Amino acid sequence: MGLLEIFDPVAAPRPIGIDLGTTNSLVARMRDGAPVAIRDCDGEALLPSAVYYDERGQVIVGREALRMAPAHPRDTIVSVKRLMGRGANDPETARLGTIDFAAPTSPDEARTVRLRVQGRILTPVEVSADILRRLRELAEDEMHSVGGAVITVPAYFDDAQRQATKDAGRLAGLEVLRLLNEPTAAALAYGLDHKKNGLFAVYDLGGGTFDITILLLDDGVFQVRSTGGDSALGGDDMDRALGRVLLEHMGAAEDASPEVVRLALDAARRAKHALTDREEVALELPRMGGGTATATVTRAELERLVAPIVERTGVACRRALRDAGIEASALDGVLLVGGATRVPFVRRYVRDLFGREPLADIDPDQVVALGAAIQADLLAGAGSTGEVLLLDVLPLSLGIETMGGVAEKILPRNTTIPAGARQVFTTYADKQTGFELHVVQGERELAADCRSLARFTLRGIPPMPAGMARLEVTFHVDADGLLTVKAREVTTGIEQEVLVKPSYGLSDEEVERMLLDAIDHGEEDFERRKLAERRVEAERILIATRGALAADADLLDASERKAVETALAELTVAVAAGSANLVQAKIDALDDATKEWAGRRMDRAIAHAIAGKQIDEVDATVAQARGVDEQVAEHQARLPPGARSSQTGPTGEGS
Amino acid sequence: MTHDPFTVLGLEPRFDVDLAAAEVRHRELSRALHPDRYQGKPAAERRMALERAIEVNAAWRALRDPVTRAEALLAAGGVELDERAEPKASPALLMEMMELQEELAEVRGKRDAVGLRRLGDTLRTRERELCARLAPAFAAARGDAARLRALLPAVGELRYLRRFFEAYAAAEEELAA
Numbered sequence: 001m002g003l004l005e006i007f008d009p010v011a012a013p014r015p016i017g018i019d020l021g022t023t024n025s026l027v028a029r030m031r032d033g034a035p036v037a038i039r040d041c042d043g044e045a046l047l048p049s050a051v052y053y054d055e056r057g058q059v060i061v062g063r064e065a066l067r068m069a070p071a072h073p074r075d076t077i078v079s080v081k082r083l084m085g086r087g088a089n090d091p092e093t094a095r096l097g098t099i100d101f102a103a104p105t106s107p108d109e110a111r112t113v114r115l116r117v118q119g120r121i122l123t124p125v126e127v128s129a130d131i132l133r134r135l136r137e138l139a140e141d142e143m144h145s146v147g148g149a150v151i152t153v154p155a156y157f158d159d160a161q162r163q164a165t166k167d168a169g170r171l172a173g174l175e176v177l178r179l180l181n182e183p184t185a186a187a188l189a190y191g192l193d194h195k196k197n198g199l200f201a202v203y204d205l206g207g208g209t210f211d212i213t214i215l216l217l218d219d220g221v222f223q224v225r226s227t228g229g230d231s232a233l234g235g236d237d238m239d240r241a242l243g244r245v246l247l248e249h250m251g252a253a254e255d256a257s258p259e260v261v262r263l264a265l266d267a268a269r270r271a272k273h274a275l276t277d278r279e280e281v282a283l284e285l286p287r288m289g290g291g292t293a294t295a296t297v298t299r300a301e302l303e304r305l306v307a308p309i310v311e312r313t314g315v316a317c318r319r320a321l322r323d324a325g326i327e328a329s330a331l332d333g334v335l336l337v338g339g340a341t342r343v344p345f346v347r348r349y350v351r352d353l354f355g356r357e358p359l360a361d362i363d364p365d366q367v368v369a370l371g372a373a374i375q376a377d378l379l380a381g382a383g384s385t386g387e388v389l390l391l392d393v394l395p396l397s398l399g400i401e402t403m404g405g406v407a408e409k410i411l412p413r414n415t416t417i418p419a420g421a422r423q424v425f426t427t428y429a430d431k432q433t434g435f436e437l438h439v440v441q442g443e444r445e446l447a448a449d450c451r452s453l454a455r456f457t458l459r460g461i462p463p464m465p466a467g468m469a470r471l472e473v474t475f476h477v478d479a480d481g482l483l484t485v486k487a488r489e490v491t492t493g494i495e496q497e498v499l500v501k502p503s504y505g506l507s508d509e510e511v512e513r514m515l516l517d518a519i520d521h522g523e524e525d526f527e528r529r530k531l532a533e534r535r536v537e538a539e540r541i542l543i544a545t546r547g548a549l550a551a552d553a554d555l556l557d558a559s560e561r562k563a564v565e566t567a568l569a570e571l572t573v574a575v576a577a578g579s580a581n582l583v584q585a586k587i588d589a590l591d592d593a594t595k596e597w598a599g600r601r602m603d604r605a606i607a608h609a610i611a612g613k614q615i616d617e618v619d620a621t622v623a624q625a626r627g628v629d630e631q632v633a634e635h636q637a638r639l640p641p642g643a644r645s646s647q648t649g650p651t652g653e654g655s
Numbered sequence: 656m657t658h659d660p661f662t663v664l665g666l667e668p669r670f671d672v673d674l675a676a677a678e679v680r681h682r683e684l685s686r687a688l689h690p691d692r693y694q695g696k697p698a699a700e701r702r703m704a705l706e707r708a709i710e711v712n713a714a715w716r717a718l719r720d721p722v723t724r725a726e727a728l729l730a731a732g733g734v735e736l737d738e739r740a741e742p743k744a745s746p747a748l749l750m751e752m753m754e755l756q757e758e759l760a761e762v763r764g765k766r767d768a769v770g771l772r773r774l775g776d777t778l779r780t781r782e783r784e785l786c787a788r789l790a791p792a793f794a795a796a797r798g799d800a801a802r803l804r805a806l807l808p809a810v811g812e813l814r815y816l817r818r819f820f821e822a823y824a825a826a827e828e829e830l831a832a
Contacts, residue, residue, distance in 0.1 A: 177694065221682055318831050322824075379694040389686050415716060418690060420709040478705065479690040540695035591697040598700035602707060605687040610665040610680070 013147025013536060015177060015380040016139045017185075017372025020128060020151055020165065022081040022208030022234060023339060025049045026366060027135040028373035029143060035189060035370035035377075038142050046365060047138070049207075051130045052076045053117045061134035070266065073098035073258035075118050079236050080131075082208040083124040084168075085161030088113050092232055096240045096265070098258035125168045126514060132172035147536055148177040150376040152368050154209040155181035156229030156395045158441050158451050159483050166480065171514055175533065177379045179480040182206075183213035184224060184392055185371030186337040190362055191217045192374060192388070198332030199225075201320075203350050203358065204368075205313065206338035208234040212317045214324040214331075223391040226323035226414045228316040233309065235272070235340035241305040242268035242297065249295040251288040260288075275299045276342050303345045310349050317353055323414050334358040339365055381540070391416055394477055401438035401447035403428060410475050413443065417477050424490075425471045431463035435471050439485055458487050527580065534583040538575045541587060542568065545594060548601060555600040560593075567593040659731045660714035660724075668731055668798075671790035672718060681715040721786050722817050725810045728793055732803040741807050744815065752815055756822075763826045771830060775823055782816050785809065 017035070019026045024046040028037045037045035044063070052065035053075050060068065069076040077099065086092050088110040093101050102121050104110035115122045132151070139146050151174075153165050162179055169176035183202035191200075197217050204211040211229040215222055243264040247253050252260050267283050274281040275297065283295045321328055336358045340346060350358050378388055394417055399409040402425070410421050427435070435458040442450030461469050474486040545568055553561065567590040574586040661668040664680045686692075688711060693704040717723040726736055744752075755774070762770035789809055796802035 178691075218682075221686070223682065315831060319828060322827070322831075375691075379691060381695050387686070389682075389689055389691065391682070391685055391689070416712045418705055418709050419712050419716075420706075421713070476709070537695075541697050544696045587697070591699045594697055595699040598697065598703055602688070602700075602703060606684065606707070609683040609687040 012539075013145040014143050015148045015150070015373075015376035016136075016143075016146055017180075017369055017374070017376045018132065018135055018149050018151045018174075019182070019185075019369035019372060020081065020132065020135075020153075020168075021049055021368075022079050022206055022236065023049060024207070024365065025131050025135055026369040027139050028366070028369040029139065030373055030377040035373040037366050037369060038138050040138055047131070047135060048078075049081065049131050050076055050078045051080070051127050053120070053122075055118055057118075059130050061131055069262055070259065073262035074100050074116075077115065077117065077122075077127050079208055080124045080127040082232060082236065083113050083115075084128065085158065085164040086113050086124070087111055096243060096261060098262050098265075100258075125164050125171060128165070128168035129171035129514075132168055132174060136172055136174055146174070148175040148376065148380060150178045150180050150185075150372045150379065151176055152180050152182045152185050152372050154204075154206075154229060154231055155183050155211040155213050155224075155227040155392075156209065156231050157481075158231070158396055159398075159453050159481070160451065161231060162481055166482070173529070175536070177376055179482075180372055180375050180390075181211070181213070181224075181227070181392055181395075181481075182368045183211045183227070183335075183337065184215065184222060184390055185369075185375065186335060186362070186367045187213070187215055187217065187222055187371070188374050188388070188390065189367045189371035190335055190359075191222060193362075196333070199326065199330060200333045200335060201317070201328075201331050201354060202335045202337055203313070203317070203341065204229075204337040205310075205340040205346060206234050207340065208232070208236050210234060210313050210316065212313070212320045214320050214326070220387040221389050221391065224393045224414075224416075225326075226320045227393055227395050228320040228323070229395070230312060230316060233312055234338070235269075235343075237309050238272055238302075238306045238340065238343070239265050239268040241309065242271060242302060245297075245301075245305065246271075246283065246285060246295060249293045250285050251293075271297045272302060272343065275302050276344060299344070302343075306343065306345055310343075310346055314349070314353055328354045328356075331356070335362065336360060337362075337364050337367055381543070392479075392481070393417060394419060394481060396441045396451075397443055398439070398441050398453075398475055398477070398483060399447075399450070400425070400473060401440060405447050406445060407440050407442070407447040407450050410473070411477060415477075417481055418479050419477045420475060422472060422474045425473060426467050427461075427464065427469045427471075428466055430466050432466070432469070433461050433463055434459045435461065435469075435487070435489075437473065437485070437487060439483070441483075453483065454485065456487075458489065461489050464491075531578065531580040531583070534580045534587070535575055538571055538583050538587055541590060542571060542575075545590065548594075548597075552597075552601045552604065555604065556597055560597060563593045564590075564597065658710060658714070660717040660727050661731070663710055663714035664718065666718075668728055669790070670721075670724060670728060670786070670793040672724065674719065677715065677718050681711060684711045720817075721782070721789075722810070722813050725789065725793070725806075725813060729803050729806070729810065732796070732798045733800045734803045734807070741811055744811055745808070748812055748815060752819060755819055759819075759822060759826060763829065766830055768830055771823075771826060775827070778816065778820055778823060782813070782820075785813055785816065789813070 014029060017028045026037055026046055028035050039045050040047070047062045048066045050062065050065040050069060052060040052068040052072060054060070065076055069078065082092055088101070088104040090113060093113055100116040102114040102116045104114070112123055115127070136146060149169060151165060151169050153162055166176050166179060183204045186202050186204065187200060197219065199214070199216050202213045202215070209229065209231050210233040211227065213224055213227045215224045246264045246267055247256055250260065250264065256264070267285060271281050271283055280296060280298045283297065285293050285295055287293045331354060334350060334354045334356060336347070336350065341364050347358060375390065394411055394413060394415045397409045397413045398411045399407045400423070402408045410423050411419055437456055437458065438447060438452065439454045440447045440450035441453055444450050458471065468491065469489055470491045472488050472490050476484040476486070545564070549564070556564065567586070571586040571590050574582045659668070664677055664684065666672060666677060666680060685708065688704050688708040690701065690705050690708060693701045717727055730736055758774055762774060789806065792806055792809070796806065
């Protein structure tokens with residue numbers, strides 16, 4: 001037992017890390033400088049990602065829900081992660097399972113898969129939000145106040161799947177600080193724990209998804225070199241393969257009811273687990289039409305069934321090695337993550353593939369959440385982990401459909417994020433007044449074979465001969481791996497800007513409505529929550545600004561400093577008062593007052609990074625003896641011209 | 656391109672740039688500018704850092720690839736980059752590329768992994784030789800637009816090789832699957 005924590009009603013909210021898994025989920029936090037999993041009242045850290053909806057609208061998550069699954073297979077949703085960000089006609093909906101999918105009533109509805117549960121229609125985002133809400137409650141039981149969460153996602157999740165996960169977090173009332181790739185999270189926890197440097201592969205085979213990530217660990221920097229995977233490949237597929245065999249034993253190969261399918265899949269999972277340590281397992285199964293059948297499954301048989309599934313991971317691994325420009329022999333270690341890596345066949349396969357024994361001194365179930373907790377702590381500025389930095393990549397190429405249905409890649413896969421690129425397109429017909437843009441993600445040559453993220457039309461272009469108009473498209477990928485697209489027509493002088501967030505799945509309005517629905521007491525509570533959120537943000541900004549004053553006040557002249565201090569004081573007063581809008585207004589005012597100063601401080605940080613520490617230390621001494629302006633001017637003179645401007649746009653490549 | 660990648664990374668503009676040093680510089684700048692470092696900071700500051708971080712990442716990406724690296728040096732010297740206006744590829748180069756394409760189609764058809772690897776080695780050697788030729792040429796041009804323009808055919812050749820390399824990588828993937 002740990003020490004009893006004394007309840008402090010005004011304790012600062014602390015961030016959490018969440019592994020939202022296909023089979024199990026888990027929440028972790030930092031305690032005394034080390035990440036720990038948060039346990040429920042039974043001492044369990046793993047929360048099964050199962051949600052049962054009863055006829056009265058009650059929602060039960062976790063082990064309790066799993067217990068309901070055999071009797072209520074339609075109303076107990078498991079492995080919902082496999083459906084995140086997917087459309088109604090996705091092949092994923094056709095796999096062996098017990099979910100009752102609702103047929104879409106419009107093309108718009110078809111963009112997201114919908115589940116029929118107890119007469120209600122639910123989206124995967126809502127089901128995931130129910131799991132996240134339960135995790136948030138667990139964290140609140142222990143910590144009283146949760147201030148932001150890092151949620152992990154498979155590295156190979158595309159934009160729609162990431163957006164869906166972020167929406168689920170919002171819906172669960174979490175401030176999502178960052179979406180973090182699962183293999184990177186695992187590497188973070190492992191690397192900090194073992195203090196190792198070198199080139200590592202993280203092989204992450206979970207319940208529903210597979211990721212392979214090659215990354216370099218170098219004194220606190222975790223730089224992803226390449227990533228690959230399959231967001232529909234995992235332990236669930238092993239269960240399905242064995243489940244089909246068991247259904248035959250039960251005489252129910254055709255037209256099995258959801259109850260029977262659930263039973264077969266659960267038996268398959270138990271057999272798979274048992275065969276980790278045993279050579280053979282006997283299963284008692286009910287036969288259709290009465291009686292029981294005893295099925296004996298050997299490890300050899302299981303391995304024959306899972307081999308084709310596991311071999312699919314090899315293709316992705318070889319590609320990731322190629323993308324990283326290395327041979328397997330150059331690796332310093334292979335980390336195994338995810339419950340499915342417990343299967344002995346998987347371990348053997350990984351060993352043969354990489355020519356080395358994988359590292360097994362980590363808990364494959366917990367390591368991702370622990371890494372997320374570390375990252376959450378870093379982002380919240382608690383800083384107990386010092387000079388740690390994660391440099392992740394875009395898993396799948398982003399592009400635009402051009403003439404002939406070809407997908408032109410604008411940002412290639414494995415580009416370090418955040419990333420931006422700009423490309424110029426032109427009209428192909430005379431007097432064309434509109435541009436249709438189709439944003440796609442994937443590696444295939446034809447746009448039709450890639451994931452469609454968004455379509456939009458830029459209108460109002462004056463009629464011009466073909467090839468005259470110049471349409472500039474800018475892609476922006478943030479540190480969550482989420483894309484924003486901007487387009488404008490530049491020759492006509494009429495600048496049009498369209499801002500597009502890929503809308504595959506739920507629209508912003510839909511999420512907003514669900515958010516309101518989720519709050520029982522409506523408007524008033526919503527207002528109160530908004531205020532709480534604004535306050536948390538204000539507190540953070542106050543701390544950041546005071547810290548900046550302590551470090552870089554020399555970059556402000558007297559009047560600027562006064563303006564900053566006034567804005568600081570006003571925000572402090574506003575936080576104590578009770579209006580979300582007022583707090584926001586004062587945040588904006590402080591933002592304004594510190595804008596130019598922020599640019600100078602950034603220039604200083606860049607100069608520091610380029611010139612090394614010594615010069616900066618000299619600067620600090622010189623600065624004390626001199627006027628501020630002189631010092632600033634000198635700083636700027638030493639910087640290369642590109643680093644000087646405070647209004648740089650995203651750098652584009654291409655034509 | 657908004658900014659010259661050499662300038663962004665604070666490196667001396669040269670074709671045979673020390674990539675290991677550039678990687679370290681990229682990492683140091685990322686430490687200073689990555690959005691993770693600006694979480695909880697005022698919005699304007701976050702936006703500014705994000706744009707700088709994007710710029711730093713783009714610069715590193717540009718320097719790693721010899722084609723974009725060459726283009727950056729040309730652009731810095733005031734040479735306008737417009738493939739359509741550049742000198743046409745020589746018949747000898749076109750012939751060579753056609754022969755390579757045929758060879759690729761053949762090994763692809765026969766799923767000949769050894770032949771494919773040999774073709775890959777040929778390509779890499781070819782690119783390495785071309786780069787070795789370009790490095791002193793860029794240095795000798797000393798940023799002079801006219802002398803840089805004389806390098807356009809060689810840069811065009813590099814582009815051809817790079818495009819062919821993409822086709823080669825696709826074939827490699829196909830054979831691995």
